[in-house]
Amino acid sequence: MSHICAIMIVVITMNDIFDCKLLMVDDEPELRRMVSEILRREGFMKVISAAGCKEARQLFASEKPDGVILDVSLPDGDGFSLMREFRAMSAVPVLFLSARDEDENRLLGLGLGADDYITKPFLPRELTLRLRAVLSRAYFPVILRRTEKPVFRLGETEIDLNSGMVSAKAGLFTLTAKEFTLLEKLYENREKIVTGDSLCRAAWGDNLYGYENTLMVHIRRLREKIEPEPSAPHYLITVRGLGYKLTGVEDK
Amino acid sequence: MKSMMKILTRYVLSATGVTLILLVINFAALAAWTVQAGKIAQKDYSVSQLADSLTKSDSVYTLSESLKNKIKKQNQWAMLLSDDGNVIWSENLPSDVPLKYSVSDVAGFTRWYLNGYPVYVWRHPDGLFVLGSKKGSVWKHDIEMPQKVMDNTLVWVPAVLILNGAAAILLALLFGMRLFRSLKPLARGIEDMAEKRTVELSTNGLLGDLAAGINKTSAQLAKQEAALNKRDNARTTWIAGVSHDIRTPLSLIMGYASQLENDPELPQSKREQAGIIRRQSQRIKTLINDLNLASKLEYDMQPLRQDSVALAPLLRIIAADFLNSGLSGSYSINVAMDESVQNVLVTGDEELLRRAVSNLITNSIRHNPKGCDIKVTLEKGFGNCSLSVSDNGVGFTHEMLNNLNYPKSSVELKNHGLGLTIVRQIIKAHGGTTEFRNLPEGGCTIVLCLPVSNKD
Numbered sequence: 108m109s110h111i112c113a114i115m116i117v118v119i120t121m122n123d124i125f126d127c128k129l130l131m132v133d134d135e136p137e138l139r140r141m142v143s144e145i146l147r148r149e150g151f152m153k154v155i156s157a158a159g160c161k162e163a164r165q166l167f168a169s170e171k172p173d174g175v176i177l178d179v180s181l182p183d184g185d186g187f188s189l190m191r192e193f194r195a196m197s198a199v200p201v202l203f204l205s206a207r208d209e210d211e212n213r214l215l216g217l218g219l220g221a222d223d224y225i226t227k228p229f230l231p232r233e234l235t236l237r238l239r240a241v242l243s244r245a246y247f248p249v250i251l252r253r254t255e256k257p258v259f260r261l262g263e264t265e266i267d268l269n270s271g272m273v274s275a276k277a278g279l280f281t282l283t284a285k286e287f288t289l290l291e292k293l294y295e296n297r298e299k300i301v302t303g304d305s306l307c308r309a310a311w312g313d314n315l316y317g318y319e320n321t322l323m324v325h326i327r328r329l330r331e332k333i334e335p336e337p338s339a340p341h342y343l344i345t346v347r348g349l350g351y352k353l354t355g356v357e358d359k
Numbered sequence: 360m361k362s363m364m365k366i367l368t369r370y371v372l373s374a375t376g377v378t379l380i381l382l383v384i385n386f387a388a389l390a391a392w393t394v395q396a397g398k399i400a401q402k403d404y405s406v407s408q409l410a411d412s413l414t415k416s417d418s419v420y421t422l423s424e425s426l427k428n429k430i431k432k433q434n435q436w437a438m439l440l441s442d443d444g445n446v447i448w449s450e451n452l453p454s455d456v457p458l459k460y461s462v463s464d465v466a467g468f469t470r471w472y473l474n475g476y477p478v479y480v481w482r483h484p485d486g487l488f489v490l491g492s493k494k495g496s497v498w499k500h501d502i503e504m505p506q507k508v509m510d511n512t513l514v515w516v517p518a519v520l521i522l523n524g525a526a527a528i529l530l531a532l533l534f535g536m537r538l539f540r541s542l543k544p545l546a547r548g549i550e551d552m553a554e555k556r557t558v559e560l561s562t563n564g565l566l567g568d569l570a571a572g573i574n575k576t577s578a579q580l581a582k583q584e585a586a587l588n589k590r591d592n593a594r595t596t597w598i599a600g601v602s603h604d605i606r607t608p609l610s611l612i613m614g615y616a617s618q619l620e621n622d623p624e625l626p627q628s629k630r631e632q633a634g635i636i637r638r639q640s641q642r643i644k645t646l647i648n649d650l651n652l653a654s655k656l657e658y659d660m661q662p663l664r665q666d667s668v669a670l671a672p673l674l675r676i677i678a679a680d681f682l683n684s685g686l687s688g689s690y691s692i693n694v695a696m697d698e699s700v701q702n703v704l705v706t707g708d709e710e711l712l713r714r715a716v717s718n719l720i721t722n723s724i725r726h727n728p729k730g731c732d733i734k735v736t737l738e739k740g741f742g743n744c745s746l747s748v749s750d751n752g753v754g755f756t757h758e759m760l761n762n763l764n765y766p767k768s769s770v771e772l773k774n775h776g777l778g779l780t781i782v783r784q785i786i787k788a789h790g791g792t793t794e795f796r797n798l799p800e801g802g803c804t805i806v807l808c809l810p811v812s813n814k815d
Contacts, residue, residue, distance in 0.1 A: 228644050231617050304675055304676065316701045
């Protein structure tokens with residue numbers, strides 16, 4: 108109950124993730140400056156930073172940040188225990204920014220409930236993308252986000268993933284559930300090769316082994332609906348030995 | 360147990376051997392002695408020959424001169440007793456030998472001595488021929504045994520021999536057991552030592568010195584092992600520490616370079632330069648990661664996950680990732696796997712295996728800047744599978760092949776950098792082998808052989 112209330116309150120006080128107040132903890136002043144700058148450029152206006160555990164605790168208590176970016180090794184303690192302290196007080200999302208790359212540390216961080224873990228050195232884009240993902244997951248969960256699915260064109264064929272309808276020259280088709288899953292997966296990775304295995308995992312929850320023929324049959328049926336010439340596919344292309352690729356997508 | 364049987368067999372065999380050899384030697388000695396004794400006793404003539412050559416003509420007994428001389432030479436004497444006990448012929452007769460004998464006298468000396476002279480007798484047509492030797496030259500003893508005993512000899516002699524043999528074997532077994540018992544703790548100690556456990560043997564007993572030596576060696580080994588571990592640990596920690604310290608400054612370089620690269624206010628050429636800085640920083644990042652992983656794999660400090668990894672989907676996703684990452688059109692990646700390998704599973708760390716295969720593909724791309732065709736294959740063998748990455752590019756030089764296939768020091772930074780070293784280490788950690796080859800038609804192939812966990 109309290110969890111739902113928290114979300115409701117946040118929703119009321121926050122219009123988008125850029126309203127989040129972020130706390131950045133790192134002992135290297137140059138890095139704090141750079142990260143703050145990156146975040147401001149991205150649109151996060153409220154960024155505060157701390158150089159160690161003690162300062163971080165004070166700021167956490169007084170400022171009540173909506174998100175924390177934590178270094179693992181701090182001069183007066185370690186980030187993992189600091190996160191545990193914070194978590195005892197609130198469910199604030201935590202993203203680790205660490206100079207250690209050891210697998211165990213990464214797992215330890217995620218196992219303790221960190222929302223993500225980035226190793227230094229990192230690209231600014233990597234940090235902002237992950238931070239945005241973490242914050243929207245926490246404050247704008249799926250149920251509250253608009254659930255509209257895309258509508259796109261393949262040449263003269265229009266496909267609406269909301270209704271699962273395909274309007275082609277030859278007529279109007281409805282996608283079956285499996286065809287829909289496969290097409291959605293291919294659309295999400297458009298212009299990229301999607302292996303047979305990941306298509307099978309999406310549709311049947313299993314690897315390709317044992318499903319080769321089934322997958323082929325479904326792809327053929329899908330082509331009959333979306334390709335003007337199913338025997339010479341233009342948009343849903345076979346990549347021999349690997350999988351399939353959806354190409355020539357025009358978003359509407 | 361096996362070694363005990365070995366020791367006992369060896370002991371019994373040698374005991375049997377010794378017994379047999381002793382028997383042969385003894386028999387040979389006995390035979391030689393008998394022959395020798397016979398020779399001494401026989402000289403050149405026997406009492407029967409002498410008796411036969413004593414001829415009578417005109418009631419005078421004559422013996423040839425040569426025989427007479429021989430008797431004299433050997434300090435012997437001879438006489439002929441008539442049936443009534445009188446000496447009717449004699450040769451070289453000592454003065455203390457009487458000239459007349461009663462039946463009881465005769466009966467006495469035929470078996471024993473005549474006044475201390477050992478004598479031999481033989482029947483002569485005219486009486487009894489007596490040949491005497493020097494006093495004390497012959498030992499005479501009359502052997503007499505019940506017939507039954509003599510009959511049983513044929514059974515007794517072999518029985519005694521067999522008993523002797525059995526006793527020898529039993530003793531051999533006993534000694535063998537004792538040796539085995541004293542060797543057993545030593546053997547266990549050496550085994551323990553091979554498995555790097557500390558050994559503390561009792562130094563009492565026959566082999567105490569040996570046990571003390573083993574204890575000392577073990578202590579020495581433990582000391583060396585600890586020193587080595589300490590050094591390896593120090594090295595790994597040092598590398599981890601250095602790479603940790605490089606990460607923060609590199610973050611700043613990468614971060615600002617990336618911002619400059621995307622800054623629309625800068626001229627295009629400056630942005631391109633910033634891009635180069637960003638890309639090279641990313642290369643340094645990869646190098647740091649590689650160095651860390653290589654040092655951890657080398658000193659077994661990388662915890663290896665033991666998941667069941669399906670290789671076929673893994674290879675497909677690796678190839679797809681390369682093709683999806685905007686690989687130039689001058690490269691092609693083909694994955695060739697037939698039906699039989701689709702379900703091949705290996706036990707191990709999926710991330711590391713992915714790293715190994717990716718490193719091989721990256722290597723082909725990096726060393727063939729003008730493009731090449733890369734082929735990834737998977738084949739199944741007996742209990743293992745071979746995964747190969749081949750290209751039709753420049754291949755390896757002879758020296759590189761040597762360094763890669765027979766690495767002298769394990770962490771080498773030559774030619775192909777850490778990438779291929781890590782491949783070899785990862786495959787080794789999975790209990791597999793790595794082979795680097797050039798192809799006769801140009802290009803190279805790297806074959807990774809891995810044990811399969813589903814051996815149906």
